[in-house]
Amino acid sequence: ELEDGLDEAFSRLAESRTNP
Amino acid sequence: NGVGMPLGSFCPPKTVWLPAMKAKGLEISGTFVRHAGVIQMEMTITNKAMSVMTGFAIQFNRNSFGLAPAGPIQVPSPLSPNQNIEVSLPLNTVGPVMKMEPLNNLQVAFKNNIDVFYFSCQYPISVLFAEDGKMERQVFLATWKDIPNENESQFQIKDCHLNSDAASNKLQSINIFTIAERTVDGQDMLYQSMKLTNGIWALAELKVQAGNPNYTVSLKCRAPEVSQCVFQSYEAVLKN
Numbered sequence: 092e093l094e095d096g097l098d099e100a101f102s103r104l105a106e107s108r109t110n111p
Numbered sequence: 112n113g114v115g116m117p118l119g120s121f122c123p124p125k126t127v128w129l130p131a132m133k134a135k136g137l138e139i140s141g142t143f144v145r146h147a148g149v150i151q152m153e154m155t156i157t158n159k160a161m162s163v164m165t166g167f168a169i170q171f172n173r174n175s176f177g178l179a180p181a182g183p184i185q186v187p188s189p190l191s192p193n194q195n196i197e198v199s200l201p202l203n204t205v206g207p208v209m210k211m212e213p214l215n216n217l218q219v220a221f222k223n224n225i226d227v228f229y230f231s232c233q234y235p236i237s238v239l240f241a242e243d244g245k246m247e248r249q250v251f252l253a254t255w256k257d258i259p260n261e262n263e264s265q266f267q268i269k270d271c272h273l274n275s276d277a278a279s280n281k282l283q284s285i286n287i288f289t290i291a292e293r294t295v296d297g298q299d300m301l302y303q304s305m306k307l308t309n310g311i312w313a314l315a316e317l318k319v320q321a322g323n324p325n326y327t328v329s330l331k332c333r334a335p336e337v338s339q340c341v342f343q344s345y346e347a348v349l350k351n
Contacts, residue, residue, distance in 0.1 A: 097248045098291075104252065105293035105300040108316060108329075 120146040121285050121348050123235060125155060129221065134228040136160025139221060145238040145285075150178070152200040156186060163189035165224045171206065172218035176239055176309055179206025204239065204308040215340050236307070236337065237344035240286035244306035246314070251290050251304055255314055258331045264338040268326040268346050275299035275319040278326070278349055285348050287315070297321060305341070313341050 122144040131138040141154040158164045167186040171179055181201040190196060211217075215233045222228075246254070273281065279289040279301060291302045301317040311334050318327040328345050330338040 093249070097252065100252050101248070101291040101302065102293055104255065104302070105295045108300060108318075109295040109298060 120144050121235075121237065121351065122153070123347060123351075125153065126232075128154075128219070128232045129228055129230040131157070131159035134221075135225050137164065137221070137223055137225070137228060139230070141232065143234040143238045145240070148242055150202040150204070150238045152180075152202055154198045154200065155195055156190065156198055157195035158190045158192055160225070161192055163191055165189045166222065168222040169200065170220045170222075172220070173207035173209040174217050175208065175211045175214045176307070177204045177206040177208045178202050178217060178234070179204070213340070214336060235344050235347060236340035237285040237287075237348065239308045240344075241306045241308055242286055244286050244304055244312075245288035246290060246304035246306075246312065248290055251302060251314060254312070255302075255331060258314070258333060262333065262335045263329055263331045264335060264342070266328045266330070266338075266342040266345070268328060268349055270324050271326050271349050272324055273319075273349060274321075275301055275317075278317065278319060279303075281348050281351075282317075282345070285344060287345070307337065311337060313337060315341075315345075317345075 123142050125140040125142045127140045129139040136159045138157040138159055139154055141152060144151050144153060165188040167184055169180060169184045181203045184200050186198055215236050216231055217234055218231050220227055220229050287303050287305045289301050289303050293300045297320060299319040303315040306312050313330055313332040316329040328342055330341055332338055
């Protein structure tokens with residue numbers, strides 16, 4: 092579950108950096 | 112790779128640090144390399160004088176990261192006129208510290224039987240990237256968030272034709288580790304970490320877009336003055 096959460100968090104980070 | 116270097120070690124070409132005309136015939140060219148955790152100063156020492164040279168010794172001034180010779184320099188002597196010799200000097204990072212400008216500047220005193228000579232050279236900061244510089248993913252996310260935006264620097268690497276996997280592999284050879292990779296709107300975003308020998312961590316985002324030879328590196332570090340040198344290492348290894 093922690094791993095899924097981290098995967099999700101990296102996706103959000105990448106999204107936020109591409110479309111701030 | 113430099114001649115004779117193990118595969119995987121990044122070794123910039125040697126440059127002349129001390130020209131013979133400034134050192135009574137002693138010429139020194141050199142570079143720095145890190146392999147398997149050992150930092151080495153690789154030098155070619157040439158005798159361009161008309162008499163033999165003996166009694167070689169080296170000393171560093173205090174510097175930003177405490178780089179220091181791990182032992183005395185071993186130069187087989189005498190060195191005859193027109194003879195040159197390759198010398199590897201292992202270094203450690205427990206010497207005295209003083210912040211230099213630029214940060215990676217090293218002032219060296221080099222002695223032989225003729226005189227003492229002084230020169231400055233710059234080492235790639237990547238020789239200080241530790242083998243255990245891969246940050247835990249959770250710690251990376253928290254740290255990235257925690258470091259203020261003012262501490263973020265952005266750089267462009269122009270004219271780079273690697274894909275993101277090749278870039279990631281090259282960077283790993285200098286202990287820059289990819290922790291996560293995401294593709295958003297056709298852009299590969301690589302999240303990376305590295306740790307300097309003095310315990311300073313740097314976090315990076317490398318943006319690679321298919322068909323665009325210009326990469327963007329964003330660096331976040333609690334000591335933002337290292338970012339410029341870190342960027343130079345990205346550029347050197349990716350364009351090598």
